[in-house]
Amino acid sequence: MLRVMTDCIDQPLARVAEALRKRDVSSVELVKEALARHGNRGTGLNAYKHMDEEAAQSAALLADDLLASESGGPLCGVPVSVKDLYGVQGMPTFAGTARRLPPSWETDAWLVARLRSQGAVVMGKTHTVELAYGAVGINPHWGTPRNPWDAEQARIPGGSSCGAAVSLWEGSALVALGSDTGGSIRIPASMTGTVGHKPTHDRWSVAGVVPLSTTLDSVGALTRTAEDNAYFFGAVDPAWGDANALLRHLSTLGPASLRFGVPRCAIWNDCQTDITSALQRALDDLEAHGWNRVSVDGALLDEAQRLYMTGGIAGAECRAFLERDLPGWLEILDPLVGARLAGAPGRDSERYADSVTERARLMARAERLFEGADLLVLPTAIITPPFVSDLQDLDRYVETNTAALRPTCPASMLGLCAVTLPVGLDEADMPVGLQLVAQAGHDEMLLAAALAVERALGTAEQQLGRPPYLAALSGPG
Secondary structure (H helix, E strand, C coil): CHHHHHHHHCCCHHHHHHHHHCCCCCHHHHHHHHHHHHHHHHHHHCCEEEECHHHHHHHHHHHHHHHHCCCCCCCCCCEEEEECCECCCCCCCCCCCCCCCCHHHCCCCHHHHHHHHHCCEEEEEECCCHHHCCCCCCCCCCCCCCCCCCCCCCECCCCCCHHHHHHHHHCCCCEEEEEECCCCCHHHHHHHCCEEEECCCCCCCCCCECCCCCCCCEEEEEECCHHHHHHHHHHHCCCCCCHHHHHHHHHCCCHHHCEEEEEECHHHHCCCHHHHHHHHHHHHHHHHCCCEEEEEECHHHHHHHHHHHHHCHHHHHHHHHHHHHCCCCHHHCCHHHHHHHHCCCCCCCHHHHHHHHHHHHHHHCHHHHHCCCCEEEEECCCCCCCEHHHHCCHHHHHHHHHHHHCCCHHHHHCCCEEEEEEEEECCCCCEEEEEEEECCCCHHHHHHHHHHHHHHHCCHHHHHCCCHHHHCCCCCC
């Protein structure tokens, strides 16, 4: 049974769910294997702020009861990790800060409740950048999760959902919940060779998640593959609730009629040459598979990027949340976050009001990006993930944070949906992510495109192999 179980946890999510339903493997066995992988790799990878083995085993027992009675949902019995920004009943919430948040933040967030109602097993809470205010992935309070693609030196995993993708490679979770304000799902997914989807803003409720920006926050998931992400979306989205039905629907949406637009913009111009080369090879392969490539005017993306970085919307809203709900918290933040938040405008300032007005103006023009294309293709990261040791200086940190956000924040500012998936390695042998961006509300088409890309180019493991750091750790998987 151990051999069957070990093989099962590495299978596509839909196949794992089928094996659970058919009772070929139990949730207890699956969770036992997930915990074993955490035991073998957890210290080195440092994905989790809080791991509750006893609660996970209890939840697995309940999931097996649901499976036996055929009353569980599509994700029943599946191990899931949750970003330490979400409220989870029975688990502390720190939101990456040095102090535990009040008990009001320890009830199930909307997305956690959706999973629990199906019988999914919450393994624990993964590290986040403090208050999710940063794209680098560093947390001086609790340590920075290790990017597993460098076996020699610790590189950043990307943020702010920095532990989420690492938990997937650890093997302790098959789905990792994250949040995305300016790229906090997509950036770590890209830098670690996983798949991350930022759904359309307001498609899913952010209730119960510690807010960074009420204007921009979205919740979603990182997964090992695009197929896994589509299965997850179908399982939890209120419009579907049937993961296999969505997968069948997406498979009918072939790439032949889709036009992917390559925007003429500074994001492409400022991308590292080796990353651009890897992305261009992927686009050439897609064109050979029948995709239609067109060039589009991407000036609006550059305008949106400038507004995100200079308008202060996220900083103003985060600071207002602290002052209202967590008084005194600003003073205990690490300078990497606190110094930047201290300079954020007030919610009642002219600068904030002007930025909100400008965002509305830009969003009104967003449809023009898609007049000649069904979706846009962009880099997800334009730099190789630097070494953690190189980012102790605040100026260097800010420079890296700006570069990390640059290709992802425009989609957030314009209210679009986006997904990233791995398509190659750069010259440092670090993953390269291709970002697909679609109009608001077109998440199904976006996921269909991601699924088609993956089927044309291969999954992360098929293209890139497994992260070198995992080879240095003993244990199964």
